[in-house]
Amino acid sequence: xxxxxxxxxxxxxxxxxxxxxxxxxxxxxxxxxxxxxxxxxxxxxxxxxxxxxxxxxxxxxxxxxxxxxxxxxxxxxxxxxxxxxxxxxxxxxxxxxxxxxxxxxxxxxxxxxxxxxxxxxxxxxxxxxxxxxxxxxxxxxxxxxxxxxxxxxxxxxxxxxxxxxxxxxxxxxxxxxxxxxxxxxxxxxxxxxxxxxxxxxxxxxxxxxxxxxxxxxxxxxxxxxxxxxxxxxxxxxxxxxxxxxxxxxxxxxxxxxxxxxxxxxxxxxxxxxxxxxxxxxxxxxxxxxxxxxxxxxxxxxxxxxxxxxxxxxxxxxxxxxxxxxxxxxxxxxxxxxxxxxxxxxxxxxxxxxxxxxxxxxxxxxxxxxxxxxxxxxxxxxxxxxxxxxxxxxxxx
Amino acid sequence: xxxxxxxxxxxxxxxxxxxxxxxxxxxxxxxxxxxxxxxxxxxxxxxxxxxxxxxxxxxxxxxxxxxxxxxxxxxxxxxxxxxxxxxxxxxxxxxxxxxxxxxxxxxxxxxxxxxxxxxxxxxxxxxxxxxxxxxxxxxxxxxx
Numbered sequence: 001x002x003x004x005x006x007x008x009x010x011x012x013x014x015x016x017x018x019x020x021x022x023x024x025x026x027x028x029x030x031x032x033x034x035x036x037x038x039x040x041x042x043x044x045x046x047x048x049x050x051x052x053x054x055x056x057x058x059x060x061x062x063x064x065x066x067x068x069x070x071x072x073x074x075x076x077x078x079x080x081x082x083x084x085x086x087x088x089x090x091x092x093x094x095x096x097x098x099x100x101x102x103x104x105x106x107x108x109x110x111x112x113x114x115x116x117x118x119x120x121x122x123x124x125x126x127x128x129x130x131x132x133x134x135x136x137x138x139x140x141x142x143x144x145x146x147x148x149x150x151x152x153x154x155x156x157x158x159x160x161x162x163x164x165x166x167x168x169x170x171x172x173x174x175x176x177x178x179x180x181x182x183x184x185x186x187x188x189x190x191x192x193x194x195x196x197x198x199x200x201x202x203x204x205x206x207x208x209x210x211x212x213x214x215x216x217x218x219x220x221x222x223x224x225x226x227x228x229x230x231x232x233x234x235x236x237x238x239x240x241x242x243x244x245x246x247x248x249x250x251x252x253x254x255x256x257x258x259x260x261x262x263x264x265x266x267x268x269x270x271x272x273x274x275x276x277x278x279x280x281x282x283x284x285x286x287x288x289x290x291x292x293x294x295x296x297x298x299x300x301x302x303x304x305x306x307x308x309x310x311x312x313x314x315x316x317x318x319x320x321x322x323x324x325x326x327x328x329x330x331x332x333x334x335x336x337x338x339x340x341x342x343x344x345x346x347x348x349x350x351x352x353x354x355x356x357x358x359x360x361x362x363x364x365x366x367x368x369x370x371x372x373x374x375x376x377x378x379x380x381x382x383x384x385x386x387x388x389x390x391x392x393x394x395x396x
Numbered sequence: 397x398x399x400x401x402x403x404x405x406x407x408x409x410x411x412x413x414x415x416x417x418x419x420x421x422x423x424x425x426x427x428x429x430x431x432x433x434x435x436x437x438x439x440x441x442x443x444x445x446x447x448x449x450x451x452x453x454x455x456x457x458x459x460x461x462x463x464x465x466x467x468x469x470x471x472x473x474x475x476x477x478x479x480x481x482x483x484x485x486x487x488x489x490x491x492x493x494x495x496x497x498x499x500x501x502x503x504x505x506x507x508x509x510x511x512x513x514x515x516x517x518x519x520x521x522x523x524x525x526x527x528x529x530x531x532x533x534x535x536x537x538x539x540x
Contacts, residue, residue: 126405135473139468198463
């Protein structure tokens with residue numbers, strides 16, 4: 001299969017800016033095009049991640065952003081896969097390029113987030129699992145994060161101090177990142193004073209909701225080679241957008257119950273493990289090949305789960321790996337060198353693409369103070385509710 | 397006495413004083429579903445085209461739990477003043493599945509431990525002029 005490369009990346013800084021999501025998207029797209037040395041008229045296809053929280057324009061983000069960038073007649077697509085939307089949009093653009101239908105595609109994710117807990121869309125919908133879990137149980141996203149965190153404590157002996165150490169690390173990583181929303185170094189004492197939202201998790205253990213945008217310029221290998229004078233490209237070695245395999249007996253948002261294990265063989269691996277597995281298979285790479293990783297730290301505790309899901313250690317080994325310094329900048333395989341969601345907060349359709357922007361800068365050696373030494377292989381992983389996997393591997 | 401009104405119809409019953417979750421069961425492959433949600437079995441290995449209405453086990457083992465200290469957004473019917481509430485994930489042995497539910501009123505999350513037996517109960521979630529709006533919850537114990 002023909003190679004696809006990333007020729008340019010760009011972001012709009014994360015924050016709570018209160019403007020229309022398309023404004024952020026255009027800033028990120030123009031930055032990515034400038035980074036690639038291209039102009040909007042060079043783009044042959046536009047793929048965008050949708051936002052559910054900005055009315056109809058958010059459901060058709062591809063055309064909203066195409067109009068905002070100035071109609072050029074190109075085909076667009078609009079993808080929704082919750083937090084995995086960016087990867088699904090990237091996958092659509094990659095397929096288009098591989099099929100020979102385009103040489104240059106622009107992939108954009110942008111969001112304007114509400115304050116506080118994410119809630120379901122309005123209306124009375126007992127058949128919508130997302131509505132049901134809020135109405136009947138008050139099960140917010142942090143409730144699920146807390147259930148996973150408590151499970152980790154009970155099964156592996158993790159402690160709130162371990163979770164705090166993730167926050168300290170990521171807040172240090174994000175300090176020098178100009179696109180991060182929070183550039184403040186947290187201490188363990190400050191974290192211990194943070195109010196409990198969903199025990200065992202405190203407010204600072206849980207990622208905020210943010211405005212922001214990220215964009216990629218994706219090209220065929222030939223096109224990248226011809227424009228390499230403009231910008232150093234990186235190779236997209238794998239894109240995994242897998243869904244669970246029945247029976248999915250792992251508790252997953254927004255469901256109030258898992259599948260039943262009766263009547264079907266267990267899947268070869270749990271859903272979160274399968275997301276990375278598919279990417280490693282496609283890239284013919286192994287966890288030991290990684291230079292760095294961006295993992296979806298919706299909560300501090302969840303970052304530790306991801307270490308195991310992407311094969312950095314065995315189940316139950318994440319706390320030891322964290323405390324060894326291996327996942328800190330300067331360590332063997334720094335995790336979330338960008339500062340992660342701890343430093344950004346979550347801008348849903350932009351987040352998977354923001355991870356890829358960071359990996360691109362790392363592989364090009366352009367990450368400044370947060371540069372991972374000699375970075376050659378980067379993995380970004382994330383999961384969207386309703387069963388969306390997202391994992392991308394880039395190589396230099 | 398105020399009437400007891402389920403917050404959502406068709407998900408649970410307390411008929412005869414016995415709390416039960418109402419789900420689906422495939423007569424062909426034996427899989428369970430909660431909520432029943434659709435009229436067909438969604439096991440891809442199964443050719444079943446119907447799903448029976450079925451009651452799930454009312455006892456299970458604690459898989460994990462959380463204690464919520466902030467009022468969730470609507471449609472959660474949070475009352476003022478807000479009362480913190482726990483959420484438990486309970487593993488049902490026969491069904492081989494995990495089902496969420498709030499912790500029964502008065503449960504101290506500090507005293508819970510992984511794997512302990514939990515029992516289904518039906519309790520008011522909130523009260524208004526129309527009556528007591530009920531929901532299923534998980535209560536520790538039930539080991540008898």
